[in-house]
Amino acid sequence: xxxxxxxxxxxxxxxxxMFGKLGHEIVCADIDESRVNAVNSGKSPxxxxxxxxxxxxxxxxxxxxxxxxxxxxxxxxETIFLCVQTPSLPSGRIDLHPLKSASKTVGRAIKRCKDYKxxxxxxxxxxxxxxxxxxxILEKSSGKKAGNGFGLAMNPEFLQEGSALKDSMxxxxxxxxxxxxxSGDILAKLYAPLKAxxxxxxxxxxxMIKYASNAFxxxxxxxxxxxxxxxxxxxxxxxxxxAAAGMDPRIGxxxxxxxxxxxxxxxxxxxxxxxxxxxxxxxxxxxLSTILAINEAQPSEAxxxxxxxxxxxxxxxxxxxGLAFKGGVDDIRETRALPLIETLRSKGAAVVAYDPMAARxxxxxxxxxxxxxxxxxxxxxxxxAIVQADWEEFRRLGRTEFSSMRTPVIVDGRRCLDPDRIxxxxxxxxxxxxxxxx
Ligand SMILES: NC(=O)c1ccc[n+]([C@@H]2O[C@H](COP(=O)([O-])OP(=O)(O)OC[C@H]3O[C@@H](n4cnc5c(N)ncnc54)[C@H](O)[C@@H]3O)[C@@H](O)[C@H]2O)c1
Numbered sequence: 050x051x052x053x054x055x056x057x058x059x060x061x062x063x064x065x066x067m068f069g070k071l072g073h074e075i076v077c078a079d080i081d082e083s084r085v086n087a088v089n090s091g092k093s094p095x096x097x098x099x100x101x102x103x104x105x106x107x108x109x110x111x112x113x114x115x116x117x118x119x120x121x122x123x124x125x126x127e128t129i130f131l132c133v134q135t136p137s138l139p140s141g142r143i144d145l146h147p148l149k150s151a152s153k154t155v156g157r158a159i160k161r162c163k164d165y166k167x168x169x170x171x172x173x174x175x176x177x178x179x180x181x182x183x184x185x186i187l188e189k190s191s192g193k194k195a196g197n198g199f200g201l202a203m204n205p206e207f208l209q210e211g212s213a214l215k216d217s218m219x220x221x222x223x224x225x226x227x228x229x230x231x232s233g234d235i236l237a238k239l240y241a242p243l244k245a246x247x248x249x250x251x252x253x254x255x256x257m258i259k260y261a262s263n264a265f266x267x268x269x270x271x272x273x274x275x276x277x278x279x280x281x282x283x284x285x286x287x288x289x290x291x292a293a294a295g296m297d298p299r300i301g302x303x304x305x306x307x308x309x310x311x312x313x314x315x316x317x318x319x320x321x322x323x324x325x326x327x328x329x330x331x332x333x334x335x336x337l338s339t340i341l342a343i344n345e346a347q348p349s350e351a352x353x354x355x356x357x358x359x360x361x362x363x364x365x366x367x368x369x370x371g372l373a374f375k376g377g378v379d380d381i382r383e384t385r386a387l388p389l390i391e392t393l394r395s396k397g398a399a400v401v402a403y404d405p406m407a408a409r410x411x412x413x414x415x416x417x418x419x420x421x422x423x424x425x426x427x428x429x430x431x432x433x434a435i436v437q438a439d440w441e442e443f444r445r446l447g448r449t450e451f452s453s454m455r456t457p458v459i460v461d462g463r464r465c466l467d468p469d470r471i472x473x474x475x476x477x478x479x480x481x482x483x484x485x486x487x
Contacts, residue, residue, distance in 0.1 A: 050239065051076070053126025055151050057084050057115055059213055059314070059380075060171055060206045061132035062093065066100055067217035069107040071242050077115040078122035088115035096379035096406045100214040119151070123158030128167045128239065130204075131155065131183070134314075135172045141321035143175050145182060152183045156190025159199050167200035167232045170252075173259050173319055175326040179203045179252040180228070200232030203252040205259035210313065211377040220245045226255025263319040264337060269304045270311045271343040277307030277482025278350060287482035288464055307482025309437060309462040310347035312374035312383040317344070348389040351435050351462045352396065354479045358458045359433050363397030366455070368431040370424055371438025372404035372411040376465070379406035381414060386437045389462070390418065393435075403427035405440055425450045433458040439465035451476040 050073050054065040057079040065075040079085050087094045091105030107113035116122050123129050133147040148170075159166055168187060170179045184195050195201045203226040208216035223240050225247055227233030237247055250258070276294075277287035287307045295302030311317065324337040356362060374384040381387075384407075390400050403421045404411065412420060421427035424442055428434055428450050436443055436459065444466060451457040457476035459466065464480050471478040 050074070050127050051125055052239075053078060053122045053129045055079075055119060055123065055129060055131050055155060056133035056147075056172070057081075057088055057094070058132060058134060059095065059097070059210055060208065061130070062088070062104065063097075063100060063208055063213040063217040064130055064132060064171060064206070065113055066103045066107060066214055068239070069113045070103060070218070071239075073112075073239075075107070075113040076122045076125055077113065078117070078119040079115065080117060080119065082117055085115040085117050088113075096377075097210070097213050103214060119154045120158045120161070123155045123166075124162050126166065127164065128169060128235065129155055129158075130169045130171045132171045132206075135174055135318075135322075137318040137321050140325065142325045143178075143318075143322040145174070145178065148172055148174065148178070149182065149186055152186040153190045156187040159187065159191035159193060165199060165231075167202060167235050169202045169204050169236060171204050171206050173205060173263075173315065173322075174203075174256055175260070175322050176253045176256045179226075179256060184228070196229040196232075200235065201228040201252070202226060202232045202236050203255040204236060205255055207259070207262065210380055211375065218243070222246050222248055224248045224250065224255045224258050226250045226252040228252060260319055260323045263316055264323055264340075266304055267311055267316045267320045267340050267344070268336070270308070270316075271340040273305045273307055274310060274347050274350075274482070275343055280307075280482055281350075281354075286480075288480070307464055307480075308347070309351055309385040309389065309481065310344040312385045314374075314380060314382040317341070317383040345388070348385055348392055348462075351389065351460050351481055352392050354481065355433050355435060355458065355460050356396075358460075358477060358479060359456055361396070362393060365398050365432040366430060367393050367398045367400050368421075368427045368434035368454075369393070369400055369402040370404075370427060370434055370436045370443050371440055371463075372402055373407035373438050376439035376441070376443075376463070379410065381407050381410050384411075384437075385462075386411065387414065389435065389437055390415065401427055401431065404438065405442060407438075425453070429453045430455050432456045433460065435460045435462050436466065437462050439463040446474075448474040 052073050054061045054077045057077040069075045084094045091108040093101035133151045136144045138144045223245050225236050280287035291305045295305040327334050372386040401419045461480045468478040
């Protein structure tokens with residue numbers, strides 16, 4: 050089948066490469082010319098090495114191409130996946146402008162064509178968006194009726210950055226919310242080669258499944274941090290507590306670790322969008338507000354730990370290792386590095402930062418920040434360091450690097466380092482959520 054992907058971002062490209070590997074012909078459409086050029090030269094516009102490898106193979110075999118001509122690409126596709134971004138407005142409300150604009154363009158393509166096309170919303174959207182916003186736009190710009198002139202479905206994506214292609218090829222479940230049976234069947238057939246269970250629902254249910262999943266993951270992280278913050282004050286290591294609690298299958302170990310809080314392109318904005326949507330329907334979610342409040346406060350916990358070890362931060366020089374929202378990716382959307390650095394600076398510290406992949410994009414967000422070109426250079430002469438993202442290279446830091454610090458104190462904000470190794474190499478180790486640090 051010929052598949053059109055509108056929006057060549059993480060989700061669009063992972064979906065395109067996954068269907069390309071299953072034997073379909075893929076055309077990606079994006080309004081960003083630099084992304085289109087990158088894709089056509091077999092390069093991923095973001096750091097995702099396994100995805101890039103497969104992308105480059107498909108491009109070489111002419112199984113996947115990209116264009117800025119969205120109408121042409123959508124005209125050629127039998128199934129059209131809408132994978133554009135759905136960010137937060139300053140109020141927390143979901144910003145549907147990119148989706149509305151993409152829907153209008155796709156509708157114009159449907160108008161031109163005689164064949165039956167299925168439009169699939171893969172972007173994360175609050176319940177009722179597909180039927181109450183996307184559907185009327187498509188009908189108006191195509192002049193056709195949904196469920197008759199074209200099909201419509203909602204198919205949320207659950208991939209994680211850093212393992213985008215693997216997650217697309219081996220999803221935990223495939224949710225197919227369809228307007229009509231025919232659209233649902235076409236989508237189910239497309240996904241048939243993947244082993245995961247297919248959950249067939251209506252479109253609003255599919256939309257809500259995505260939010261219920263992300264809100265739970267965010268809850269789990271904030272819960273782990275709340276327990277960790279108590280453990281610190283009780284003189285207990287939260288990691289042992291949470292690891293043992295997570296052995297209960299009703300709880301589960303994943304996402305149950307102390308840290309600096311959640312960031313990235315999904316969890317913060319999805320929790321805010323769900324809270325806003327609930328509010329617009331007259332329901333005030335105290336749980337979601339608390340999850341967000343705990344998350345906001347978490348970088349200060351790491352800063353307090355550092356202060357307890359080296360005293361007031363005014364006039365001190367502090368290294369921040371890792372600027373991406375997590376290790377292994379170059380995405381800085383909602384990274385905790387931003388509030389962390391702001392807190393350090395508000396206390397009078399001078400900050401020097403390093404990230405193997407995300408420094409350039411972070412420099413655009415914080416142009417006056419001092420950057421080092423390696424973790425070793427970042428540590429030179431500093432009074433303390435905070436690890437913000439779990440990059441493999443930070444695990445290799447040792448005596449040579451620590452001895453170049455003015456005060457060798459490491460706050461491990463992700464609990465990704467080996468405390469014994471750090472101590473043996475001559476530095477003081479403080480793991481976030483670790484009571485012994487106080
Ligand atoms: N990134 C993730 O880990 C992830 C995981 C699951 C779900 N999601 C959801 O998937 C959606 C896409 O996320 P993403 O991270 O891939 O976004 P992204 O920002 O990486 O990519 C979106 C792409 O859409 C393009 N675009 C915007 N408007 C367009 C238009 N009118 N026509 C054509 N292209 C257009 C942009 O130029 C951009 O390249 C979001 O709703 C997000 O919440 C993301």
